[in-house]
Amino acid sequence: MGVSDIFWKASLEEMKRGYIQEAEFYICLICGKKIEKGLIYPMDGVLYEAEKYAQVHIEHAHGSVFEHLIGLDKKLTGLTEHQNQLLRLFFQGRSDKEVQEEMNIGSTSTIRHHRFALKEKERQAKIFLTLMELLKEKDQYAPAFVPPHKTAKMVDxxxxxxxxxxxxxxxxxxxxxxxxxxxxxxxxxxxxxxxxxxxxxxxxxxxxxxxxxxxxxxxxxxxxxxxxxxxxxxxxxxxxxxxxxxxxxxxx
CATH class of the missing domain: 1.10.10 (Arc Repressor Mutant, subunit A)
Incomplete structure (x- = not known):
């Protein structure tokens, strides 16, 4: 199974942490690196047990799960470039005033409105995901699609x-x-x-x-x-x- 197959089959919690757990390995959802359970892994003079090392690997090799996901093609994230930039700045812990100055748009109330719009998008996404899960139980004619690889440069x-x-x-x-x-x-x-x-x-x-x-x-x-x-x-x-x-x- 390729990295993209594992990635798309991961649960929300697995995506958030950036790795999945199998019988003998922890597998990075970003690069597919397998970390064998029961072994001790050294890095920068520190010894880590396998699961902790999986977390350290993601931080050292990929920055963070957020940075990886936000960098995916907009056809995969569903985000406009404007929304993408807002999320990046919010993730950095910027205040509304700092975001407004960085992006040179409107006022702080404009940024608050964007925050509200993103929360609305989150609520809609939860409902949509639930609808799709329920649909799986009824739609017997739905074809099995091959998910796109997540490093695709343009999804069409x-x-x-x-x-x-x-x-x-x-x-x-x-x-x-x-x-x-x-x-x-x-x-x-x-x-x-x-x-x-x-x-x-x-x-x-x-x-x-x-x-x-x-x-x-x-x-x-x-x-x-x-x-x-x-x-x-x-x-x-x-x-x-x-x-x-x-x-x-x-x-x-």
């Missing part, structure tokens, strides 16, 4: 993918066998997206690849490995240094 109709469509594309374009080998790289963006998701499953979240390493891995999948590498970056699966010397899998 290309991400309207059902699990049935995903299985069909994988069967059509990936050769049977233990290794992922593409028969061809299709012209349709939705099909490409499905295949790119599959390719990321063979990459290690904890490893930073040099250019030779990533090229060798992708060349075993498809002859035009440069094309695949470019698409992995464009779709937000892969990141790299500006000089192309290092590549790593984003927390998707």
């Amino acid at each position: 109709d290309r991400y309207d993918i059902t699990k049935e469509e995903q299985e069909e594309v994988i069967k059509r374009f990936i050769s049977e066998g233990p290794q992922i080998v593409l028969k061809k790289f299709p012209p349709k963006e939705k099909q490409r997206l499905i295949l790119l998701r599959e390719i990321t499953k063979i990459l290690d979240h904890d490893h930073i690849y040099n250019e030779t390493e990533i090229n060798q891995i992708l060349a075993e999948i498809y002859d035009d490995y440069v094309l695949i590498r470019r698409y992995l970056i464009e779709y937000g699966f892969l990141d790299r240094k500006s000089d192309g010397s290092e590549y790593w899998l984003k927390g998707n």
Whole structure:
């Protein structure tokens, strides 16, 4: 199961703390790092038990869960850029006057109105989530959608993918066998997206690849490995240094 699958299946409480608990591991919802239970982890001269280390990992590697979530694409958060900026400043503990001066809008009463509007959005979200939970019990015809990876740079109709469509594309374009080998790289963006998701499953979240390493891995999948590498970056699966010397899998 990929990081995005784990992320979207997490409960609200799990999302708030930034990790889930499984039988043998704590798993970071941001990057997928697994922290084995029962072990002691050192960091900066301090020893941590596993769950505490999961919290420390999030703080050191990602800043905070809030910072990660607020940085996601607006199609995923549902926030306008204006709302995003307000939430960032509120999270920093700024007063209404400080927020008003920072954003150079209206007056302190304007900021209070924005706070009220955000609380209204929260109330609406609770009702909507409850409605969707109730709907699951009745809507027997609802297709099973594949959730978008949370590092997606732009979410649009290309991400309207059902699990049935995903299985069909994988069967059509990936050769049977233990290794992922593409028969061809299709012209349709939705099909490409499905295949790119599959390719990321063979990459290690904890490893930073040099250019030779990533090229060798992708060349075993498809002859035009440069094309695949470019698409992995464009779709937000892969990141790299500006000089192309290092590549790593984003927390998707």
